[in-house]
Amino acid sequence: MPIISRGFRGRRPAGDHELPPGQYETFDFPVLSAGPTPHVPLDEWEFTISTESGAEHRWTWADLKALPAETPTVDLHCVTKWSKFETEWQGVSLDVLFEDVESAADFTLVHSYGGYTTNIPLEDLTDGKAWIAYGYDGEPLPPEHGGPARLLVPHLYFWKSAKWVRGIRLQADDEPGFWESAGYHDYGDPWREQRYQGD
Amino acid sequence: MAGAAVPGRLGGRLRWHAAELLERRAESATAATLVFAVPGWPGHLAGQHVDVRLTAEDGYSTQRSYSIASASGGERVELTVQLVADGEVSPYLTDDMMPGDRVEFRGPVGGWFVWRPERPEPVLLVAGGSGIVPLMSMIRTRREAGSRVPFRLVYSVRSPDDRLYARELGRESPGLDVTHVYTRRAPDGRGRPPGRLTPDDLVRHGWPADFEPDCFVCGPTGFVEKAAAYLVLLGHASGKVRTERFGPSGG
Numbered sequence: 001m002p003i004i005s006r007g008f009r010g011r012r013p014a015g016d017h018e019l020p021p022g023q024y025e026t027f028d029f030p031v032l033s034a035g036p037t038p039h040v041p042l043d044e045w046e047f048t049i050s051t052e053s054g055a056e057h058r059w060t061w062a063d064l065k066a067l068p069a070e071t072p073t074v075d076l077h078c079v080t081k082w083s084k085f086e087t088e089w090q091g092v093s094l095d096v097l098f099e100d101v102e103s104a105a106d107f108t109l110v111h112s113y114g115g116y117t118t119n120i121p122l123e124d125l126t127d128g129k130a131w132i133a134y135g136y137d138g139e140p141l142p143p144e145h146g147g148p149a150r151l152l153v154p155h156l157y158f159w160k161s162a163k164w165v166r167g168i169r170l171q172a173d174d175e176p177g178f179w180e181s182a183g184y185h186d187y188g189d190p191w192r193e194q195r196y197q198g199d
Numbered sequence: 200m201a202g203a204a205v206p207g208r209l210g211g212r213l214r215w216h217a218a219e220l221l222e223r224r225a226e227s228a229t230a231a232t233l234v235f236a237v238p239g240w241p242g243h244l245a246g247q248h249v250d251v252r253l254t255a256e257d258g259y260s261t262q263r264s265y266s267i268a269s270a271s272g273g274e275r276v277e278l279t280v281q282l283v284a285d286g287e288v289s290p291y292l293t294d295d296m297m298p299g300d301r302v303e304f305r306g307p308v309g310g311w312f313v314w315r316p317e318r319p320e321p322v323l324l325v326a327g328g329s330g331i332v333p334l335m336s337m338i339r340t341r342r343e344a345g346s347r348v349p350f351r352l353v354y355s356v357r358s359p360d361d362r363l364y365a366r367e368l369g370r371e372s373p374g375l376d377v378t379h380v381y382t383r384r385a386p387d388g389r390g391r392p393p394g395r396l397t398p399d400d401l402v403r404h405g406w407p408a409d410f411e412p413d414c415f416v417c418g419p420t421g422f423v424e425k426a427a428a429y430l431v432l433l434g435h436a437s438g439k440v441r442t443e444r445f446g447p448s449g450g
Contacts, residue, residue, distance in 0.1 A: 182310035
């Protein structure tokens with residue numbers, strides 16, 4: 001039996017979008033991060049996928065930009081409650097980057113310039129579900145939103161979409177990342193409201 | 200980073216708790232502090248926030264996150280809420296809700312943007328607008344713990360009327376230095392001319408980087424981006440600069 005907040009009417013979502021439980025729609029683009037924004041010169045930028053056997057696959061900025069790009073339109077759900085619908089991105093599908101990677105691992109630890117990490121099962125990064133995104137709304141991705149490039153994995157809470165992404169490590173075990181070590185959920189499905197450890 | 204983000208049993212943090220409004224005080228023309236009684240609340244660390252759930256009579260419900268303003272510990276929890284004019288929730292909290300009315304709390308949330316009284320490092324707090332709220336919890340926790348850790352607060356606000364906690368921050372408090380940076384209008388003709396926070400403000404009123412202070416920056420995105428970048432520019436290690444964005448987004 002929920003507790004009624006007397007006199008609270010609220011505002012029913014006006015759009016035709018369905019919101020995950022506990023979320024509300026926002027039209028601006030809030031920023032969340034734990035520390036200063038790292039600035040990575042493009043000529044020093046690189047992205048790495050490393051496997052459990054120690055193999056490394058590397059891409060420079062020019063390599064990344066030379067790969068076929070997609071322009072996904074996706075909905076974002078942040079654990080701090082806001083959802084933003086129909087955002088337009090540009091980037092490279094991780095299916096392209098994983099193409100030649102040999103691995104038997106089930107888990108990944110995504111790491112970023114600045115030291116941020118987040119853990120994601122490998123199957124949530126494949127099959128058209130995730131991108132390395134470098135464009136937002138027709139423009140280069142701004143640094144405060146994770147530029148030059150961030151992970152985009154929109155079916156999970158947005159903290160999983162690591163900003164300033166630097167690489168993905170494939171590994172046999174699930175190892176909690178930055179927020180996951182601080183009490184946030186290891187998986188983070190907004191539709192099951194997996195906000196915190198134990199949800 | 201510590202795995203144990205919050206003290207107490209996990210179960211207590213995952214459950215929704217009834218939170219009854221005891222009183223509300225105006226902090227400025229557009230912000231109010233709400234004092235809640237939350238039986239069974241597991242307590243919080245300075246800097247954490249709480250998920251608030253509101254349910255209308257027809258069962259519609261929505262949630263927001265708010266920073267906790269009161270000192271660490273206890274079942275009496277204070278939130279300071281900035282009114283967002285066309286917001287869904289903040290007008291209810293700042294105006295319509297009456298003592299005796301209830302919402303639900305879950306948490307506390309957030310294990311990174313926290314200050315613990317047992318840390319000996321000096322502390323620099325940099326607040327923009329209503330970003331002062333979680334930093335105020337740190338200041339109050341320091342006072343309640345009898346801590347002698349030196350604190351400096353650099354608080355950027357539009358004008359003297361926009362200051363939150365003006366009286367409390369105006370009182371002498373040994374070991375706590377408070378500097379206001381006014382961006383639009385300063386008090387009559389004295390001191391620093393109005394303008395946005397500069398690196399020089401942080402040099403004058405912060406700590407030298409070689410003191411290795413714990414820095415906490417909270418405010419709107421643009422403010423946090425700049426202030427955190429200035430601190431790194433002044434030599435503070437980025438790992439010592441913890442940030443929290445505080446934006447009226449959908450309010």
